[in-house]
Amino acid sequence: MKYKALVPELSVTNISESKKFYLDILGFHLEYERVEDKFAFLSFGEAQLMIEEINGSWNTAELMYPLGRGVNFQIDMDDVEGMAAALKRHEISLFRDVMVNHYESDDGVVMVKEILVQDPDGYLLRFSQLITAGSSI
Template identity: 55%
Template sequence: MTNPFLPLIPELSVFDLEESKAFYLGVLGFCVEYERPKERFAFLSRGEVQLMIEQIHDEGWNVGELVYPLGRGVNFSLEVDDIGVLYRRVLDHGVIPFRSLRTSEYQTDDGVVSQQEFLIQDPSGYLLRFTHESSI
């Protein structure tokens, strides 16, 4: 495995494991750290970002009905170094951004943080916010 396990690793229930894997690997540049094919599960990483995806099944830890879009009320913020390259890659794959690449400013206790960001949805509807801290 490239990186040790991080303290927080989201596990996303997805409608179709192969479609989601193709999206995360082919469009977003993740790699497979390991898989459990019989369980329709994959552990993915991109740099220091880690996540797990598992195809929805009856024995899952589902607390309610799973309908598109999944992950309502949450977005996953993923810090990347190559945001411009990644954004171009996303567009080249025909993915329509939920929010186009822009610079946003956020107030923190230490002042204002400026970051480039864009948002997309994965095939199951999860909202992914890619960010990179930028200079003002």
């Protein structure tokens, strides 16, 4: 496995609950885990993510829900509508339902379809599907 240049590691309150959410509901793949450390390395397409149950090793301050305030993790995918439907089937509320956004870039306007959902600890995940790249509105 080739590691990406940036791989976020999220401190989670319950590794079993988080693994169930990421693997069974979102469709992430378990690359490997260290059960004794309550750690898992996950992937979703080209995205990589680590989760580890809170153990005090990495905490810079008291952790309070929702964790990860001020950051969202964009994860590229091919079927945002399918992900939204899967989340709703599991009775998971979306932070933001399916929306189409336009983002300016050096190459023009990029149009993406996105949803936002919080994981069990409140981390904000943004699933993003490219619709058009470098076009004008």
